Amino acid sequence: MHSFRLTCAAAAVAVVLTAPAFSHTEGTYEIPAGAHFNPDKLARISEFFKNEVATGKIPGAVVLIQQHGKPVYHEAFGVQDVVSKVPITDQTIFRLASMSKSITAVVSMQLLEEGKYKLDDPVSKYIPSFANVKVGVEKKAEDGTKTLELVPPRRPITILDLMTHTSGITYGFYGDSLVRKAYKEANIYGGDFDLAEFAERIAKLPLHNQPGALWQYGHSTDILARVMEVATGEKLSTIEQERLLGPLGMKDTGFFVTDPEKQKLMAEPMPNDSDFRVGRINDPTTVKKWESASGGMVSTMADYSRFAQMLLNGGSLDGTRIIGRKTLEFMASDHLGAGVKIQGTLVSPGHSFGLGFAVRMQQGIAPFSGSVGQYFWSGMAGTFFWIDPKEELFCVFMAQAPGQRDYLRTLVRDVVYAAVE
Numbered sequence: 001m002h003s004f005r006l007t008c009a010a011a012a013v014a015v016v017l018t019a020p021a022f023s024h025t026e027g028t029y030e031i032p033a034g035a036h037f038n039p040d041k042l043a044r045i046s047e048f049f050k051n052e053v054a055t056g057k058i059p060g061a062v063v064l065i066q067q068h069g070k071p072v073y074h075e076a077f078g079v080q081d082v083v084s085k086v087p088i089t090d091q092t093i094f095r096l097a098s099m100s101k102s103i104t105a106v107v108s109m110q111l112l113e114e115g116k117y118k119l120d121d122p123v124s125k126y127i128p129s130f131a132n133v134k135v136g137v138e139k140k141a142e143d144g145t146k147t148l149e150l151v152p153p154r155r156p157i158t159i160l161d162l163m164t165h166t167s168g169i170t171y172g173f174y175g176d177s178l179v180r181k182a183y184k185e186a187n188i189y190g191g192d193f194d195l196a197e198f199a200e201r202i203a204k205l206p207l208h209n210q211p212g213a214l215w216q217y218g219h220s221t222d223i224l225a226r227v228m229e230v231a232t233g234e235k236l237s238t239i240e241q242e243r244l245l246g247p248l249g250m251k252d253t254g255f256f257v258t259d260p261e262k263q264k265l266m267a268e269p270m271p272n273d274s275d276f277r278v279g280r281i282n283d284p285t286t287v288k289k290w291e292s293a294s295g296g297m298v299s300t301m302a303d304y305s306r307f308a309q310m311l312l313n314g315g316s317l318d319g320t321r322i323i324g325r326k327t328l329e330f331m332a333s334d335h336l337g338a339g340v341k342i343q344g345t346l347v348s349p350g351h352s353f354g355l356g357f358a359v360r361m362q363q364g365i366a367p368f369s370g371s372v373g374q375y376f377w378s379g380m381a382g383t384f385f386w387i388d389p390k391e392e393l394f395c396v397f398m399a400q401a402p403g404q405r406d407y408l409r410t411l412v413r414d415v416v417y418a419a420v421e
Contacts, residue, residue: 032070036391041419042073048415052404053078058382059270060088061399061408062301065416066309068392073416076301081268090302093257093265094398095284097379100297101221103240103253103307105163105356108224109327110243116231119163122156123223126230129203130157130223135168136179136206148178150206157211162224163355164335168207170218179208194289195236199226215342215353218294225293236291247320248310250303255291257284257298266298269382273403295380301398304385308394311387331355332375332387346378357387368410369417384409391420 031039045063052058060078064071076088096103111117117126124131134150141147153168161167172183188201202223208216225236232239237255245253257263263285284298299307310317314325334352336342342353350366351358357375360366376386382401387394397412 031072032068035067035070035072036421037065037067037072038419038421041415044415044419045073045412046075046077048411049075049077056270058273058399058401058404059268061397061401062088062090062092063395063397063412064301064305065395066305066312066393069309072393080265082270083268084264086264088267088398091252091265091300092267092398093252093262093284093298093300094267094383094400095379095381096297096299096304096383097295097381099299099304099377099379099383099385100293100295102356102377102385103244103297104221104225104228104236104293105331106311106323106328107240107244108159108163108228109331109355110323111228111231111239113324113327117159117227119158119160121159123159123162123167123227124156126227127199127203127223129200133157133203134206135210136182136208138178146178148182148206153207154210155212157207159224159227160335160355161211162220162227164340164353165215165217165220166212166336166340167218167220167223168209168211168214168216169202169220169223170208170216177208179206182206192289195222195226195229195291195293198290199223213340215336215340215344215347217344217346221294222292225291236293244307244322247322248303248306248317250299250306253297253299253303253307255284255296255298256287258287265300267398267400269400269402273401301396304383304398305394305396308385308387308396312389312392312394332357332359332373332389334359334361368413370413378405378409380405382408384412386413 031037049061053060059082060080062076063073065073078088080086080088080092133153135153137149137151139147139149157167170180170183172180182205186201186205202219228239229236257266306317310322315321315323315328332354335354336352347353347358348366350360350362350364352361353359354375357377360370360372360374363372371388371390373390374386374388378384380402382399382405383397385394385396395416
């Protein structure tokens with residue numbers, strides 16, 4: 001059995017987390033039997049993050065790599081925030097941002113398994129105002145001015161379109177297209193509103209593209225959540241608590257943190273790296289009507305690692321079946337095909353998108369290491385995770401570092417896979 005020793009730096013002390021299956025004594029960590037990792041190469045993760053904390057790039061982070069159901073690497077670095085200087089632990093609470101989408105996607109497929117709806121159902125069947133939606137087409141005059149022409153969609157938006165982000169529903173806080181400008185001018189985040197009202201606001205705006213034509217990141221998951229509410233007659237938080245969070249024991253995962261003692265566990269970014277972009281509508285310590293399925297949840301390493309292990313197990317954990325094995329395989333498959341263009345960099349070359357996750361389709365072309373069939377997602381606030389069925393491992397990374405998120409996603413993947421034997 002391999003073992004290696006992690007040294008501690010005064011400015012960035014590695015905090016050992018509670019993981020009964022992970023053997024440690026006085027800072028010496030042993031790779032569990034059956035795992036296929038080079039311990040010396042794994043130690044590079046520790047060296048890197050100690051330096052990131054010591055140089056003030058991030059307040060802290062927690063990393064978990066688990067293979068064959070046992071932790072291979074499980075360390076925390078630095079503090080929850082630079083003001084309190086409380087060390088990060090498995091119980092530190094992080095804004096998930098778009099990693100909320102993956103939870104929503106799994107629960108939405110549970111409802112499909114129950115026959116609450118079908119993937120080819122039109123969204124207007126559940127939210128009638130979407131029957132009247134138009135597509136915004138930019139027209140450019142000879143003098144260079146642009147106008148937005150509203151045309152009918154070639155077909156209705158379906159639930160499948162919402163899950164694959166091909167609905168034409170977008171975000172308004174980045175980009176300069178006329179549709180995105182319409183989102184900004186509509187003040188869709190104004191006031192205290194619930195998912196029902198938010199869906200009505202989105203339905204009044206033009207689609208960015210024809211349904212099914214383009215992978216376009218946006219509020220599709222929030223509209224999916226409203227469909228889930230209509231189909232069940234329950235609030236989103238109730239649906240997710242009853243079907244996933246409760247059964248998995250994810251006790252600190254949800255939309256709001258109201259307990260004053262729990263609020264002390266909230267992680268915060270560096271003061272000069274606090275642009276959450278949509279963070280102004282996602283203060284988890286303030287309860288609002290809107291439960292944002294696309295970016296409003298919080299969680300801990302202790303909780304999200306259970307979600308990840310359930311996915312790696314094929315849909316079950318500790319004897320509790322959350323979702324069918326074949327349903328999960330269906331979710332983690334290519335649902336775009338060659339005919340759908342991908343906008344932006346969130347779905348990298350060599351990848352496609354399934355039902356709630358990006359999916360690696362080939363070994364090459366991609367800008368980072370991994371396995372074919374690997375699926376994953378991330379959050380704007382700095383968190384990310386991936387599931388690798390081929391290597392029987394998952395990795396969960398938790399930090400509040402929006403300005404460092406792209407760099408860290410790639411680096412951690414490369415270092416982890418470099419250590420695989």
